[in-house]
Amino acid sequence: MHRQILFSLIVTTLLWAVTPAPSFAGPAASRIVGHRAAYNLSLLDAKEGAGVNAVDGRMVLEVTDACDGYTLHQRIVLRIYDNRGGGVTSDFRMTSWEGADGRSFRFNTREEVNGKEVQSFDGEAALDPSEGGGEVTLTGR
Numbered sequence: 328m329h330r331q332i333l334f335s336l337i338v339t340t341l342l343w344a345v346t347p348a349p350s351f352a353g354p355a356a357s358r359i360v361g362h363r364a365a366y367n368l369s370l371l372d373a374k375e376g377a378g379v380n381a382v383d384g385r386m387v388l389e390v391t392d393a394c395d396g397y398t399l400h401q402r403i404v405l406r407i408y409d410n411r412g413g414g415v416t417s418d419f420r421m422t423s424w425e426g427a428d429g430r431s432f433r434f435n436t437r438e439e440v441n442g443k444e445v446q447s448f449d450g451e452a453a454l455d456p457s458e459g460g461g462e463v464t465l466t467g468r
Contacts, residue, residue: 359397363389368405381408396426416441430454 370382384405391398401421408414423434433451437444447468454461
């Protein structure tokens with residue numbers, strides 16, 4: 328049960344974290360002002376029998392204007408405590424860059440659980456308006 332809940336928490340976090348931001352490009356696009364936000368996270372309540380009695384952590388997001396595009400840095404660190412006194416620390420990091428014209432995007436991610444890397448990969452995407460499509464490349468490390 329504990330592993331299932333942990334897996335669900337991590338998958339939900341990853342899905343949210345790797346969802347690309349909307350394109351900043353386009354005819355009416357304006358320059359994005361850099362921004363950094365930090366959020367403290369905690370579990371308000373757990374259902375009886377859930378196997379998890381506490382979760383705390385921090386999420387930091389930073390958007391910067393990279394002149395030729397925009398960079399987004401995300402980091403989510405969660406500590407998940409079970410009912411038996413054990414715990415797991417998940418550290419997820421992603422950096423992405425989108426070209427100012429909205430035609431190119433690249434990112435890299437890294438996830439550690441209890442200080443050990445469990446997943447890491449890079450990706451690139453490019454749109455070719457004349458072809459009406461694009462190409463995506465993913466590389467695991």
